[in-house]
Amino acid sequence: MKIVVLKFGGTSVGSIQRIKNVAKISISYLKKNYKIIVVSSAMKGETNKLVKLTKQLSNNFLPAEYDSILATGEQVASALIAGRLNDQGYLSRSWLGWQVPIFTHGKYSHSRIVNINKKNILKFLKSGGIPVIAGFQGINSDNRVTTIGRGGSDASAIMLAKFFKAEKCIIYTDVDGVYTTDPNVVPKAKKIQKISYEEMLEMASLGAKVMQPHSIQDARLNRIDIEVKSSFKNLPGSIITKRKNVSSKNIIRGVSFTKNDAKITLVGVKDRPGVAATIFEPLFKNSINVDMVVQNISSKKKETDLTFTIKNEDLLKTKKLIRKNKKIKFNNILIDEKVSKVSIVGVGMITTPGVTFRMFNALAKKNINILVISTSEIKISVLIDRKNLKKAVDVLHKEFKLDI
Ligand code: ADP
Ligand code: ASP
Ligand code: MG
Numbered sequence: 398m399k400i401v402v403l404k405f406g407g408t409s410v411g412s413i414q415r416i417k418n419v420a421k422i423s424i425s426y427l428k429k430n431y432k433i434i435v436v437s438s439a440m441k442g443e444t445n446k447l448v449k450l451t452k453q454l455s456n457n458f459l460p461a462e463y464d465s466i467l468a469t470g471e472q473v474a475s476a477l478i479a480g481r482l483n484d485q486g487y488l489s490r491s492w493l494g495w496q497v498p499i500f501t502h503g504k505y506s507h508s509r510i511v512n513i514n515k516k517n518i519l520k521f522l523k524s525g526g527i528p529v530i531a532g533f534q535g536i537n538s539d540n541r542v543t544t545i546g547r548g549g550s551d552a553s554a555i556m557l558a559k560f561f562k563a564e565k566c567i568i569y570t571d572v573d574g575v576y577t578t579d580p581n582v583v584p585k586a587k588k589i590q591k592i593s594y595e596e597m598l599e600m601a602s603l604g605a606k607v608m609q610p611h612s613i614q615d616a617r618l619n620r621i622d623i624e625v626k627s628s629f630k631n632l633p634g635s636i637i638t639k640r641k642n643v644s645s646k647n648i649i650r651g652v653s654f655t656k657n658d659a660k661i662t663l664v665g666v667k668d669r670p671g672v673a674a675t676i677f678e679p680l681f682k683n684s685i686n687v688d689m690v691v692q693n694i695s696s697k698k699k700e701t702d703l704t705f706t707i708k709n710e711d712l713l714k715t716k717k718l719i720r721k722n723k724k725i726k727f728n729n730i731l732i733d734e735k736v737s738k739v740s741i742v743g744v745g746m747i748t749t750p751g752v753t754f755r756m757f758n759a760l761a762k763k764n765i766n767i768l769v770i771s772t773s774e775i776k777i778s779v780l781i782d783r784k785n786l787k788k789a790v791d792v793l794h795k796e797f798k799l800d801i
Contacts, residue, residue, distance in 0.1 A: 402567070405435070407439060416481050419478050424485065436529075436531075460506060465542045487527055499535035501537050506684075507546050515560055533545060555616045571628070573627035575605070583794055585794065592651075604654050648745035652742075652790050654738060655738045661715065661730065676703065686711070706769065716732070737785075739779055753772070755797070756796070767781060
């Protein structure tokens with residue numbers, strides 16, 4: 398059985414007209430003799446609306462109920478697609494995560510798919526039907542609805558491709574591929590024909606929303622090639638694949654950025670073993686992701702300044718947790734809510750010296766001050782003032798010849 402998984406994102410299912418288009422694209426694969434599994438996100442904006450509803454009640458909404466609410470957006474979209482396919486004379490039905498079932502492990506809102514029961518869907522495929530599966534959700538061992546992280550229908554698609562041994566996994570979205578940077582911010586961005594899992598994972602983790610990071614980890618682990626393309630224009634997309642399939646003439650593959658970071662500095666923390674762990678433990682327990690970390694020896698001996706970054710949305714909670722933490726002592730807390738992180742990503746930097754210098758020099762020439770730096774084998778990230786973000790992305794895009 399030749400199976401293709403087609404995933405449609407929020408904008409692609411964002412109106413009735415677009416739902417009709419999704420049905421049309423799906424039918425075109427049926428005509429090419431594929432068995433099709435459709436995966437749908439919620440209609441654009443719906444999941445955010447659901448988040449707002451919960452926030453009106455509480456900032457500490459019960460996690461299981463929170464997920465149960467957030468998963469409802471996908472129910473509407475998947476049933477609309479199945480409805481349209483039926484209306485056009487095709488056998489189709491929607492499936493929610495618990496109906497498949499799609500089994501997940503881990504915390505609510507950040508669960509991961511670990512198993513998928515194939516039986517009923519296979520039977521339906523064999524009878525010529527088109528299953529439309531609600532992305533972003535599953536059930537856990539307590540039989541409760543779970544969600545798998547914002548943007549998670551990408552991961553639903555990859556895991557369905559894995560379990561059904563699909564020949565293709567296509568992510569339909571509102572841009573026609575993965576670009577050197579967000580094409581909606583930098584019009585000079587160029588479409589990347591092929592990108593390695595490693596580079597895509599870094600770009601996605603560092604802010605390129607086009608693919609959810611976990612989905613790329615899952616694809617890499619299971620060696621699933623992904624095609625990212627537009628649901629609006631019939632153009633070739635980008636392929637995310639193994640490193641050896643990708644030629645690398647560019648040192649840098651792309652520039653990613655985040656907009657909503659916050660920087661916290663604890664001034665005058667007592668410098669003794671385990672202090673950083675004591676500070677970060679409650680944050681970790683509350684699912685707050687600490688990103689960049691720097692520790693400076695302060696002028697007074699036995700004290701240190703600890704700086705770290707988090708997402709802006711976690712700032713209130715983080716401040717509360719730090720103030721509540723009686724195990725740590727510090728003289729002052731400084732907060733900068735208007736910082737952004739800009740990163741360059743590319744496997745080429747492993748073998749090319751001088752990339753760091755070129756990055757810092759290009760930023761310096763534009764008078765952009767670097768607040769914090771972090772690096773890995775294939776990425777360099779800097780934290781800067783948010784007001785300099787666009788300028789920084791533009792200059793780095795140009796410096797590494799991504800405009801050409
Ligand atoms: P979907 O709803 O289809 O899942 P998303 O909004 O999650 O779509 O992702 C698509 C968006 O990702 C694009 O509209 C684009 O603005 C953004 N984006 C950020 N970085 C990149 C990049 N490097 N290449 C392509 N798109 C990007
Ligand atoms: N609807 C979910 C979200 O907005 C999942 C997704 O779009 O992939 O995060
Ligand atoms: Mg998405």
